[in-house]
Amino acid sequence: MKFGVNYTPRVGWFHHWVDYDPSEVARDFDTIKELGADHVRVFPLWPVFQPNPTYVSPVALRRLEETIAIAAERGLGVAVDGLQGHLSSFDFLPSWLLTWHRRNMFTDAFAMEATHRYLRDLAKACAGHDNVFALTIGNEVNQFTGAVHPEPHPATPRDITLWLDTMLSALREGAPGKDVLHSCYDASWYDDAQPFTLEHVARWGDITAVHAWVFNGTAQRFGPDSFETRAHARYMVEVARAFQVDPERPIWLQEIGAPRNVLPEASVEPFIRETVAQAAGAGLSGITWWCSHDVARGLGDYPELEYDLGLIDESGRIKREGRIVAEAVAEAASAPVDRGAAALELDLAGDGGRAALAPGGSFWSDYMTTARRFGHPRITLVGDRVGLGGLAHA
Structure with a gap:
C-alpha cells in the first residue's frame, strides 16, 4: 500500500x-x-499552464518536469492532476471559460477541445518520467456541476460520460x-442531482479515487469520536467497490x-489511527494524506481549517x-x-x-449497524x- 501526501508547497502554496x-x-x-512518504500528488494550476485555449505554457510544463525530476532524485513517485479546478475553497478556471468568454466546461465543444489539448500536452510532459505512476483529470471537478456552486456548469450524466471519455x-x-x-x-456518492454518478466514480479510468472528508455532516451529526466518523472512509471505499465491474480494481484513498x-x-490522534486502520483493511492501493504542508498564515482569505491540515508546519x-x-499507515500496511x-x-x-447512502x-x-x-x-x-442513465462502461 502506497503512502503519500498531497503536495501543498510550503512557500507560496x-x-x-x-x-x-x-x-x-x-x-x-x-x-x-523524512516523513516516510513514497509519493506526492502535485497540482498544476490550470490558468497558469493553459492561459489561452490554444496555448499551453512550455515554461510551466518544464517546471512540472523539474518537479517530477526532483521527486525522482529522492525516490518519490508522482501523481499529477490536470484541472485545478478547485482547491481549498478557491476556483482556478482559465479566463477563456469566464465572463466575456463564458463557456460550459463540460458541454461546449470548443472548451472540450481546448481541455483535451491541455491534458494531452500535460500527459506528454509526464510520459517519459518513470516515477509518474498516475494522471488524474483534475481535482473534484464535479463541484462545478452542482447547484451549490455560485456559477455552475450544468451537465447531464450523458454529458459527463462524453466529457470523461474525451x-x-x-x-x-x-x-x-x-x-x-x-x-x-462525495456529492457523487450522496446526491442524485450530481451528474457524476457512482458508476462514473467506480468504472471510468483505471483506478477508483475516494475523497473522504468527515466535515460533510458525518462528524457534525454523529460526533467527532463516534464509530461512524472513524468508519466513514472505509464505508466510502466499500460503496465504491460495490459499483465496480471488477471487484479487484484498485481503490485509492486519494484524499x-x-x-x-x-x-x-483530543480527537485527532484516535481519529487518524482508527480511520487509517479501518480504511486500509479494505485492501487499498494507497493512502494520500491531505496535505503535506500547512497553508502559511501570511496567505489570506482561506477557511480557518485550511491553515492547519498539513503534516508539516x-x-x-514535521508536526506530531x-x-x-x-x-x-506503517501499522496498517503490515496488517492483513x-x-x-x-x-x-x-x-x-x-x-x-x-x-440513502x-x-x-x-x-x-x-451499514453502520x-x-x-x-x-x-x-x-x-x-x-x-x-x-438506465444512458451510461456505458469505459
Missing part, C-alpha cells in the same frame, strides 16, 4: 508555479521523504501505459485529512500529526486485509437513491443502473 524555486521544492520533498483519452494519448483516473468529492473544524484536538518542521499518520464476513444488499432504486440515510444506518456488530460488510449491488 500552489502559486509557486508562478514564482517557481526548485530549491524550495527540493527542501519540501526532503521533508516529505479527457481520459487525452491522458492516454499523451502518456500511453500510465494509469489514468478522475476524482470526485483524507483530520479537519479541526469538526475534530477537537509552515516553517518546514505527521508522525502519527506515518505510524498509523479484512473484507468481513457479513454482507449487505444495496438496491439503490428501491432504497430511495443516493440519499448519505450520512444518516437508510442504507448508511444499516452491521459494521459495528460484525465488522465492515461486503456490499452486493442489486441490479445494475448502467444503461
